[in-house]
Amino acid sequence: MKIQSSILYRIFTKLARIFRPDENVKRYSNLSPHLSFANKDEIALKNIKKYSSINKGKKMTFLDVGGRAGEFRHIASDYEYFILELDKNEEDIPGINFIQGDICSCSEIDDESFDIVFSNNVFEHLEKPWDAAMECVRIVKKSGLVIHSAPFACRYHPVPIDYFRYTAQGLESLFLLTNKIETIHSGYDITNRREDHRGGKIPEGLDTPPIDELGGWRENWQVLFVGRKIN
Secondary structure, eight states: OHHHHHHHHHHHHHHHHTOOOTTOOOOSSSOTTOOOBBOHHOOOHHHHHHHHHHTTTTEEEEETTOOOEEEEEETTTEEEEEEEEESOOOSOOTEEEEOBBBTTBBSSTTTOOOEEEESSSSSOOOHHHHHHHHHHHHEEEEEEEEEEEEEEEEEOOSSSSOOOOOOHHHHHHHHTTSSEEEEEEEEEEEETTTTOOOOOOOOOTTOOOBBBBBSSSSOOOEEEEEEEOOO
């Protein structure tokens, strides 16, 4: 029986390789009715541009939580751009204002200081993301936006610690619990769903998943939440 099972496994594995679907073709059939799919970068940029258009002529501020060296500076071209990081960046980067602090408890920033509070793949690394959500809502201006993306499916990557994964409803709930945010967008991005993520960026292979005949980690879903402060 074990021999037969082994033979069948090899046959079906070979057939799966031969008839593997074209990864460039988007197949969104048999969707659950509560799932919303879109490109998170396009949705985020659309809302950022819409906000700047509504507030044209005003001085606007943008906080990139965990923004590192400012990789997302380009989406905030109409804003005075700030980065919040735990550790001080020793380099002065043109066009970037640096704030050292912890988004889970950020006394360094006053109430309603920013028009937009943004993060990309930060909330999975926060030990107390509910506190971070409350701080984001506290420091964003009334009618301002909170825009945050985080993984639903992603390989383990301790930078420095990897705590959580989120459904769209899960990430959204962190902000709605404050009773000060209304939802503009809550959904998934599977644009890069089948990318072969093998890791290897962290010493000692801490972010490297087991490699098999299909490659590395190949189920990559992102979640995006966009909300507006209403009171």
